[in-house]
Amino acid sequence: MTQHKVPVTVLSGYLGSGKTTVLNHVLNNRNGLRVAVIVNDMSEVNIDAALIRSETSLSRTEERLVELSNGCICCTLRDDLLIEVQRLVHEEKYDYILIESTGISEPIPVAQTFSYADPESGIDLTQLTRLDCLVTVVDAARFWEDFASGETLLERGEVSSTEDTRDVVDLLIDQIETCDVLILNKCDLVDKEGLGELEAMLRKLQPSAKIIRTVNGKVDPAEILNTGRFDLIRTSESPGWLQELRSGEHTPETEEYGISSFVYRRRLPFHPQRLAQFMSQWPEDVVRAKGIAWVAAGEDMAASLSQAGPSIQFGPAGWWAASRPEAEQRELLANEPEIKRRWDPKWGDRMSELVMIGIHMNRENIESDLDRCLLLPEELEQNWSEFPNPLPWISVQP
Structure with a gap:
């Protein structure tokens, strides 16, 4: 096993x-860096690999192009990715590994591949590489x-399985909210x-990333190679909505374009x-x-709400701590400072916290509309399980 951990950069981004x-631009301007390239494509014929091969002069002795086709490295081809990266590192020929993921790949699963030892294969990329x-x-x-x-990815014919029901916008948001560098391409x-x-x-949406404007993908290789930017914990906590929830970490408004954000917090449940x-x-x-939303429903559970453009995902997010047995509540309060900080004498940890990010938002109207969704005083005393509930919900018994 080599003692030198080979650095890795992962390129994500929607199709096109x-x-x-x-x-290609980075490979043609890498200043002698010996780079192994892994290209992932959903089609049986790896079109991207063919383009790179035709447009880039990779030395057969110093560089290698690995094709992973007909699947996605964040799911079906994950084992193949592990094996290929391990093999490349053991060859001890490369200064760097550059991965172009498929256009429908989510960054976090790929990042996790480089952050934990895989129990099934026994391959531990944390000992071989540095993301x-x-x-x-x-x-x-x-x-x-x-x-x-x-539209969904399936409607666009951009998935190989009918089980992939993701919306295009949700994938865009995942890729934007999970990155260290964001290349804004085709600016011309x-x-x-x-x-x-x-x-x-x-x-x-992603205040922690460095944003670089480009035309025809012309970016200085130093901006994406050997940057030292990746940190799994920091990356997982970097989205703007999450920073907005934290006290004292409010990201400033961009008044010039009317872009702003706010947090809607209430201690009453939604009807x-x-x-x-x-x-x-x-x-x-x-x-x-x-x-997180508190909904007056038969199940005493928190609900998760995630919206991006026309796509809204809503469903159970787990039991409220206040719904658990008293002994378990005491343990949670003793070991979870955040739960203790938010604890209400009457409602416990039950509350709604929704981050809103938008352009020219009318905060007063949005908050008023949401407030009208809260239970009225007389409704608080009623049987919540009898309320009409058209929301997507999973009935689970504790």
Whole structure:
């Protein structure tokens, strides 16, 4: 086993964003760095690998191009990725490994592959590699069109399995909220005002990433190679909505473009029918929302709400600590400072916390509309399980 950990950069980005163009540019300007390239493509024939091979002069003795086709390295081809990376490191020929993931790949599962030992294969990439940087490429010209499309990946024919029901916008958000460097590509196709607004929104969604504007994927290789930017804990806590929830970590508003955010916090539960009505008429000025909702339902569970553009995901997020037996409650309060800090004498940890991020949001109207969804005093005394509940919900017994 080599003592030198080979650094790794992972390129993510939705289909057509320009990942392969960025990769080709970096490979043609790598200043003698010996790079092994792994290209992942969902098709049986790896088109991206063919493009890289035709446009880049990789030395047969010093560089290698590995193709992982007909699957995604964040799921079906994960074992193949482990094996290939281990093999490349053991060859002791490469200074760097550069991975271009498929356009429908989510960064976190790929990052976890490099952060934990795999119990099934016994391969521990933490001893062989150092994940250096997660890079996401965004198509500046198509972003808002894809964001507002309301289409699923399946409807676009961009998945190999009918079990993949993800919306396009949810994938875009995953890739943006989980990166160390964000390359805003094709900037020449957007006017100055539109580009400024888009960058301001991306900065709001992911305030921790370095944003680089590019044309034709021309980025300085030093911006994405040997950066030392990746940290799994920091990356998992970097999305703007999560930072907004933390006291004292409010990200500043971008007044020039009307981009702002706020947290809606209430200690009363939502009436399920009225909340469902609100979600069916979601305010268009809210671009991204995420958080926990307390719903007056038969199950004493927290609900998770995640919205991005026209896509809204809603469902159970686990039992409230206050719903557990007293002995378990005492243990949680003793060991979980955050639960203790939020504890209410009457309601315990039950509350709603929703982060809203948007453009020209009318906060007063949004909060008033949500407040009208809360239970009235007389409804608090009623049997909550009898309320009409059109919300997607899973009935689980404790």
